[in-house]
Amino acid sequence: MSSRADRSTSSERMIWEIEDEKDEIEGLDESGRPDPAYAAALGMLRAPFGRRALALVIDVALWLVVQLPFWLGAVPLLLKLMTGSISAYGLVNHPSFVLAIVTTAATFALTLVLSIVQLVMHGRGGRTIGKAIVGIRSVDVRTLARPGVGRVLLRYLLMGASGIVPLIGPVLMLVSPTFDPDRRGRGLHDKATGVWLVDIRRGLNPYDDKRMRVARKLVKAEPAPERVELPSLATPQDPAVAPQYRPGSRVSAGVIGVARPHAPDSRPDIGIGQPVAPAQEAAPEAGKPVFGGYRPTGESGSVPPAATAPERPAPAPEPEPVVPAEPASVARFGLNLDTGVNIPVEGPLLLGRNPDASGHPGAQTIPVDDEARSLSKTHLLARPVDGGLEVTDCGSTNGSGLIREGIEYTLAAGSPVMVVEGDAVRFGDRLAVVVRI
Structure with missing residues (x-):
């Protein structure tokens, strides 16, 4: 008897739950009026x-x-x-x-x-x-x-x-x-x-049921977070702007700057004093060799009076070496599906109900859930390119489209089209937004 009562209570609870479910109407304000x-x-x-x-x-x-x-x-x-x-x-x-x-x-x-x-x-x-x-x-x-x-x-x-x-x-x-x-x-x-x-x-x-579903998904989609613009460390590219001096890294010889090609019979000026002629030099101290006019210091760090070279202006202090910034990493992009799944596109990638990569060797296959069966078996091909992604409709039944600034452009089957960050790609009834990773 108790089991029958439990089943009856469960059935009544299920019936009430089904009756309480109501279709949610989108586009109504807090008071229930159309917005x-x-x-x-x-x-x-x-x-x-x-x-x-x-x-x-x-x-x-x-x-x-x-x-x-x-x-x-x-x-x-x-x-x-x-x-x-x-x-x-x-x-x-x-x-x-x-x-x-x-x-x-x-x-x-x-x-x-x-x-x-x-x-x-x-x-x-x-x-x-x-x-x-x-x-x-x-x-x-x-x-x-x-x-x-x-x-x-x-x-x-x-x-x-x-x-x-x-x-x-x-x-x-x-x-x-x-x-x-x-x-x-x-x-x-x-x-x-x-x-x-x-x-x-x-x-x-x-x-137009298809476009209406896409429009509702676009309105409900969460906006992509805005990227914070960081100050650029690059040298200005405007020809009217005078170029700024940026010293290179310190080389193994301790000289600041990068060597430039010069003629065999000339010596470039790299910031050290000119060599002193041998006739103007005093006799070198025993055991102390002279290197190109530059005399090493004694034990105490000062030059002996007998070997003092003619006075010359002190060289300007060398600027501190600046380590160049590392080059920015190559931007990567991915697809944010309307199901909430993020798919990074690091190589050729096929989307569909059950993609077949036989026609695209080396491509990664990504099955996409589609209860309405609006997707073809192999529907869309995406691959990374410089500055974004390149998408191609693989001859699908329901077609694909590029949505940019609220306007949808139909993708011709087999013709690759470049998409950038912020664009949306419609394939069947599914929607994917191009995001930067």
Whole structure:
């Protein structure tokens, strides 16, 4: 009995845990309202008012075209009835009565079909025929996903209800998007239904699932730490700047500086005094040899009076030797995957679900987890180059792209492209940022 009770309690706990789980909606502020800054960071832009008006004109024009059969076949006969030209009996027996009935039925059927098509397209795809032509999409302002048929139907009903107040109501509803305090172009009917119209020509298309996932990952990615610029110890390279003297290391002979080539019959001046001619020298002290005019000192460190050389100016003190700075190490780069894994690229490296290095001998293979199976078996090749990395799409199914300053450039299969620190590489649905190691 106790085991059954434990299983029952465990099942109830599991059910409650499953029911408590809710999908987290990104882009909401602390009060649960949609944050305009998040949508702007994704690259979504509000639909311009001019194109919104043009889309409305196109949709209305389509509706008027559908009404033409009724206006051409039935309205003339109805006008005769209303003006008293014919009676009700004459209307029924009029030769054009059958045509009027047919055109009226055709207009009703076409209007019903057009309305259903527009409603479903708008609710599930965020577009009507007019919006599709001008490059506008409707989204749920909170989730940035499709608005749904219910929201769109309510939006149309509110637009129709505004006609209760003739002229003033529809005009107020149409100009209300210009008074949006959030500057997102949302009118009264948009705010009541939670709909937002966005521009897909200049901004991100929210119905492009692949680009939308990449944009959300970029917004959520942690920014790379900024490198602290250290003062350079190198000699200025500007030709207008006078070069500064930098003595070399002390050589084995104790002379500061590096020897320079000279003619065989000339002796370079390296900072020591000129040799004294033998005729000007006094007789050397017994047992004390003379080296090129320089006489060694005695035991006490002073030159004996008998062997004192002619006075000459004391040489300038030699500068302290400066040890040159060691050359900076060659910069290395790596890939920071959106899974949090850092991969240093020190040689050719293949990324994919299960990379095969047979076509790239010597390349290291790195399998990448991909539950959505957006990666090819061998998807991307990366190798180090001077100043960054070189990436090549290996003919993958879903392709690869370079994202630089928020703009994605498609990588042609088999064509290597250089990427630098701060760039992002999209391969399939995965994302990797180029970082300096």
